[in-house]
Amino acid sequence: MESPFKPEILKGKVALITGGASGIGFEISTQFGKHGASVALMGRRKQVLQSAVSVLQSLVIPAVGFEGDVRKQEDAARVVESTFKHFGRIDILVNAAAGNFLVSAEDLSSNGFRTVLDIDSVGTFTMCHEALKYLKKGGEGRSNSSSGGSIINISATLHYTASWYQIHVSAAKAAVDATTRNLALEWGTDYDIRVNGIAPGPISGTPGMSKLAPDEISSKARDYMPLYKLGEKWDIAMAALFLASDAGKFVNGDTMIVDGGLWLSRPRH
Ligand code: HXC
Secondary structure (H helix, E strand, O other), rough: OOOOOOOOOOOOOOOEEEEOOOOOHHHHHHHHHHHOEEEEEEEHHHHHHHHHHHHHHHHOOOEEEEEEEOOHHHHHHHHHHHHHHHHHHOOEEEEOOOOOOOOHHOOOOOOHHHHHHHHHHHHHHHHHHHHHEEEEEOOOOOOOOOOOOEEEEEOHHHHOOOOOOHHHHHHHHHHHHHHHHHHHHHHHHHOOEEEEEEEOOOEOOOOHHHHHOHHHOOOOOHHHHOOOEEEEEHHHHHHHHHHHHHHHOOOOOOOEOOOOOOOHHOOOO
């Protein structure tokens, strides 16, 4: 679908996107590139990164991929540095890397719980922390007159209520939302950095959907959930464009729900 935004809304900006080579992260990378940004993708799988970068370059988007795991502080620091060295500045950080699997609380080990918190929550904080000196007003690569950067944390709606077999992800995304609000307060005030989140509903064609909602489950869910509909990766990328661009310049500390209203739904009676 064609974008309703002007193609130059992110002109001259540099975005670093974790999990940027696949799923929702890749669509954000693509749309940011189509709207004028240069993009650096961070991911664990070399092949996946390489093919994502080739696709972006074929669209004439300045793109580079860096291997790294957001759980490792040294990887986070190296990828942030490399992005700055490659493009000369960093304006936008998108934390889209996430881990997930379905498991009952009874069967989940502490290490399984910790692993998802390490990726989603600690990984998000670590990336924000490492990128801070580049994102802040007057930081490296920025003039004192330029505004601060923008951070977007990809969250979920699972933890608004409770979700079967998702205790680890629910806890992890609750921590992500708290991180979004606290950084928005501290870094918005001190450095003019806007920190926001996006909470996607079920999005077709993502690793999350194929892992968490096999076809038979999603069709059953559609029957009893009045507002159940699948979103597209494009929907999330458009929300990210709004938040990252000047269109969202007064939005700080919000996590925008982009789920077609699903989290509100109750069975009809
Ligand atoms: C129970 C499991 C498990 C499973 C792993 N564990 N998979 N427990 N059921 N299916 C436990 C392991 O037993 C281990 O604990 C601990 O978790 C760490 O497992 P590892 O395999 O060593 O971890 P690792 O290789 O680092 O893999 C991380 C991962 C993996 C999260 C487990 O799935 C991954 O890397 N995924 C990344 C891609 C991904 O999931 N994308 C989808 C995101 S979707 P023990 O105790 O045995 O040592 C998404 C949507 C959220 O986020 C919102 C939905 C609406």
